[in-house]
Amino acid sequence: MDEKNIQNLNPAGLYIHIPYCKRKCSYCCFHFSTNLSTRKELVQALLKEIKTRSVELAKFQINTLYLGGGTPSLFEEDELDSIFSAIKSHYHLNSAAEISIETNPDDITPDYTNQLLNLGINRISIGVQSFFDEDLKWMNRAHTAKQSTMAIEIVKRAGFENISIDLMYGLPGLTQKRWQDNLLKLQKFEIPHFSAYSLTLEERTSLHHLVQNKKILIPEDDETICQMGHLLDFCEVNNYEAYEISNFCKNGFRSKHNSSYWEGIPYLGFGPSAHSYIDSKRSWNVSNNNEYIKALETDAPYSSFEKLSTTEHYNEYIMLQLRRIEGLDLNYIAIHFPDFLSTVESALQKQIALKNIHQVNARYCLTRQGKTLADFVSSELFILNKT
Ligand code: SF4
Known part of the structure; x- marks a missing residue:
């Protein structure tokens, strides 16, 4: 081409x-x-x-x-x-x-x-x-x-x-x-x-x-x-x-x-333990050099995979985007995860009150204090036990 x-x-x-x-x-x-x-x-x-x-x-x-x-x-x-x-x-x-x-x-x-x-x-x-x-x-x-x-x-x-x-x-x-x-x-x-x-x-x-x-x-x-x-x-x-x-x-x-x-752009990972992500499917290769080599030599399986549920997809979005300077985009959540919008809005307000997050238009970013607590703040915005 x-x-x-x-x-x-x-x-x-x-x-x-x-x-x-x-x-x-x-x-x-x-x-x-x-x-x-x-x-x-x-x-x-x-x-x-x-x-x-x-x-x-x-x-x-x-x-x-x-x-x-x-x-x-x-x-x-x-x-x-x-x-x-x-x-x-x-x-x-x-x-x-x-x-x-x-x-x-x-x-x-x-x-x-x-x-x-x-x-x-x-x-x-x-x-x-x-x-x-x-x-x-x-x-x-x-x-x-x-x-x-x-x-x-x-x-x-x-x-x-x-x-x-x-x-x-x-x-x-x-x-x-x-x-x-x-x-x-x-x-x-x-x-x-x-x-x-x-x-x-x-x-x-x-x-x-x-x-x-x-x-x-x-x-x-x-x-x-x-x-x-x-x-x-x-x-x-x-x-x-x-x-x-x-x-x-x-x-x-x-x-x-x-x-x-x-940004969720698809990728393939090659080699032992490498992960791939494409079309909401995440897969990972066996984390063992000999098993990987043997499987490729004999055309045997060498990877496992999971299809992300909507909740898993949403939680991953929160975890990755909150770490970025651009932060979370509420408009994106409204379009792609409408069922979770009201829950995340109230969780965001709580984190704003705690000074862990600040708002810039429809985007929500970690404050300096929030960066020291990033995993905790993400977990407060996660959706649990839904599909
Ligand atoms: S053991 Fe290898 S992969 Fe791990 S930190 Fe050291 S150089 Fe990097």
Whole structure:
């Protein structure tokens, strides 16, 4: 199909999960394996999934392609090249598509960065987490603070303009000063986009075990809230748009891929544990590398799915939109969820009175205080026990 006809198709996204990491970060609950011996078979399985599922997006243009993980930067040029070739052969990839890759600082070299650019990758996300070795050490990250600054310099020198950095706050031992210094580095390196996540203590992680055994102390909520306050102040002063509760950017640098998720644009996810969403159907692949490979080799099932009920759809709308700068659109709710309108209106008034939400015309957005309580505020607007 030629470019002009592609432009007329509805938009969709693709996600590829690369399920390998060098080591296990202490707080991480994503799906990955540190056993890389299956990567050759996994690439073959991915190629097969990419090809066989193309029928699901036959009438869509691919506007965003995202390689996440795990650690996609563990894949070499030929492995990434075979994946991109399969996508170009079987999908209508828009020539202006945003193509992102998550990387770890210790994988970034000038040669590798040039290879990524030559493959057509135009957005790079670097998993810095902290610019201080004190934090990286207990996190069990594979990189050092120095490698992070070197990685940023390398990707900038190579010509990447669309750069994102991941940072974390609410960390054990993270002083307000160190958090401020982390934020100042963004300004110093002129980073156009960053994600900042508050640490979540997940079960079945080594950090959870350490906290349970009182080997490590996580900060009080007040400290984390204070760090969120610093974060929002920093964004205001330095012209970063807080376009989503954990995502911040300079003008024109919003992540198109993540924005598509939040707007309900369909996407397919390939690889172990990857999720897909299309036509109100959500599906997810098995979270086990060997089972995924075996299933693809033998044409056995490898995913489960659910069709969202109206209530689930509504609750998801609330949860995702409330996190965005645009907030909830009452007109949208009136059109798509008319049965829930009066309930949500009275719940919104309650949150306005509590100063968790403020109203701008028909839109309802989290206040600063509301951002510190986002999950609670969402749950107060949810509809329970209806279909
Ligand atoms: S590199 Fe990322 S995906 Fe891998 S263990 Fe660390 S946090 Fe998890």
